Amino acid sequence: MDDLVARFRQGDETAIREVITRYSGPVTTVVRSVLGSSDLVADGVQQTFVKAWRSSQQFQGDDLAPWLYAIARRTSIDLLRHERRPTIGGHEADVEIAIEATGLDEVWQRHEIRRALDELPEAERDVVRLSHLVGLTHPQIAEHLGIAVGTVKSRSARAHKRLAAALRHLEPGANRTDVPSVMSVEERP
C-alpha cells in the first residue's frame, strides 16, 4: 500500500490504474450519493481521479481512501452547483443549502459501507447484495445461485461478521479518533 501511494504520488501510470481499480467503487458511491441518478455521475467519478492525479504531489497521508472521498464529494458538489444554478436563479445561498441537505455523515457512511462491501469475497458479496439490495430471502437466493440454503446462510453470517467488524467505527458512540472526521478530510489540500 505504501508503495502504491508513493508511486501514485509520483504520477506512475500503473499506480494510477491500480488506484482507480481499487477505489472506483467507493468513489462512485460518493458521487452517486451526492448527484443522485444523474448523467453527471460518470463525469464526476472521472474528474475525481483526474483531480487526484493533478494534486497527487500534495498528498501527505498513507491512506488514499479518505482523500479520494473528499475530492469526490467536492467534485460532485461543484457539478451539482453548476447544474442547479440556472434553475435556482444563481442565488448561491439557496444552492449551498440544497447541497448541504445531502448530509455529510450519510455520504461518509455510504463510502465506508462500500469500502467494506468491496473487501468481501465475491461469493459473500453476492449474497449480501441479493439479500439487502434485491430483497430476496435465503431460499430465493439459494435457488437464484443454484446452491444450498445452508450455504447461503453460512455466507450471509460470515459476510455480516466481516461487515460488522469493518463498520464498527461508524456505530453510535464508537471511538472515532482513528477515523478521519468528515471536516478534517474536507480541509485537506
Added chain:
Amino acid sequence: MTEFDDLEQPDPAAEATVAGFGALLADEATWAEAPTDLVDDVLAQIRAERHDAESAATPDRPIANDPSDVAPVVELHRRRRRSSRWVALAAAGVVVIAGVFAFSQRTSDDKGIVLELAGTELAADASAIAELVETPDGTVVLLDIEGLPPAGPEEYYEAWLRQSPEVGVSAGTFHFRGGGGDTIVLWSGVSPSDFPLVTVTIQDLDGGAMSSGRVVLRGSLDE
C-alpha cells in the same frame, strides 16, 4: 459431510450492527457500478493534460518555444493607455501610484513595457494587454484581459513572469468573475528584463502552489 456441517452461525451482535445499516445497504447508490471504461477515460485525460503541459510554459514542465505561439511586444509609447489602469492603480494605493508614476515617467522609454498575450488552446478566445512597469519596489503588472471566462468556484487564475521553462515567479492571482471591466493590478518581485515571458495559468484551489501547467495566456518580451 452434509451441507450443514460447516454452517456458520450468525453472531447476534454482528447481525444487529449490519441491520443498523440496512437502509443504506438497500440503497442503489451504495452498490452503484463504476462507469464503464473509467480507467481508460481517466488515463486518456491525464495523458492529454500531460501532453498539453509539455507544450506549455510551466516551472516544473517544459515550455514550448514556438515563436508563432507568442504575441509580439508593443512598445510603451505606442500603446493605447486606458484610464481604468490608473483607476486600478489608485485602488492599489496612492503612495504606490506616486512611486510608479514618478518612476515610469522618468524611465518610460526603457522601463515600461507593453506586450500582447495570446490565448492558448485552453482559452482560444482570450487575449490580453500586459503592461509591466518597474518601480523601486518591484514590477507592477497591469492586465487588461478580454474573452477569458471567469474562474470556476474551485479555481483561480495566476500570472507568472518566467526566466526560462524551469524558472518562474508568480505575479499574483485573480478570478476574473467581474468580467474584466477593470484592469487587474498585480505585483512581481522580479524584473521583466530577467523574466521576459509572461503567462497566466488556471489553478485549482486544492492544487498547491506550483503551476498547474494549464496555460491560458502567454506572451514574451523576447519576440
